[in-house]
Amino acid sequence: xxxxxxLLESESERELPQHIYTTGYTDRDIALLxxxxxxxxxxxxxxxxxxxSKQVQWQKDYLRLLLKDKYLHVSHLGNRSxxxxxxxxxxxINLGIKIITELKTNLLIMCECQRIEECHRRExxxxxxxxxxxxxxxxxxxxxxxxx
Numbered sequence: 001x002x003x004x005x006x007l008l009e010s011e012s013e014r015e016l017p018q019h020i021y022t023t024g025y026t027d028r029d030i031a032l033l034x035x036x037x038x039x040x041x042x043x044x045x046x047x048x049x050x051x052x053s054k055q056v057q058w059q060k061d062y063l064r065l066l067l068k069d070k071y072l073h074v075s076h077l078g079n080r081s082x083x084x085x086x087x088x089x090x091x092x093i094n095l096g097i098k099i100i101t102e103l104k105t106n107l108l109i110m111c112e113c114q115r116i117e118e119c120h121r122r123e124x125x126x127x128x129x130x131x132x133x134x135x136x137x138x139x140x141x142x143x144x145x146x147x148x
Contacts, residue, residue: 018101018103018104018105018106018107018133019040019042019106019107019136020100020106020107020109020128020133020134020135020136021040021042021106021107021108021109021135021136021137021138022108022109022110022116022121022124022125022135022136022137022138023108023109023110023137023138023139023141024110024111024112024113024114024115024116024119024121025058025110025111025112026112026113026114027114028141029141030057030058030066032141032142033066033067033141034066034067034070036108036138036141037067037070037108040106040108041105041106042070042105042106042107042108043067043069043070043071043072043103043105043106043107043108044063044067044070044071044072044107044108044110045072045074045077045100045107045108045109045110046060046063046071046072046073046074046110046111047074047077047078047079047096047109047110047111047120047121047124048073048075048078048079048111048112049075049078049079049080049091050075050078051063051073051075053112058112060073072103074096074099074100075091076090076091076092076093076095076096076099077090077091077093077096077097077100077109077120077124078090078091079091079111079120088120088123090120090123090124093123093124093127096124097124097127097128097131101128101131101133108138109121109124109135116137121137125137
């Protein structure tokens, strides 16, 4: 059974409200990521349209090996125009938001961009806010300093 199917199936088991965090991986140490997900009791939602990187540790296959069932790539929330500076064209934001909000678990939404002000995470956060779901941008990956 897939991660998505397992998370949807366990919907009735989770009684706490879902928390959604956002972050970018530029200039971050991947060694901190598993502990961060554990601290947040969250799974990683990779929102890159094409989850590749020149740095092997940020490629989809590496992340899947490292995080196992705590990794999910949601290409529907990916920016098709990521190679064009300042341009944003999210693949299918409505479907992507539907997928992640039905997971009923804490989420860490991640892409490459370091600053949310210059990233499509901002639009995703805005759309979630319109649905009454608040997000928190993590600017640091160390416990106790996760601030917006």
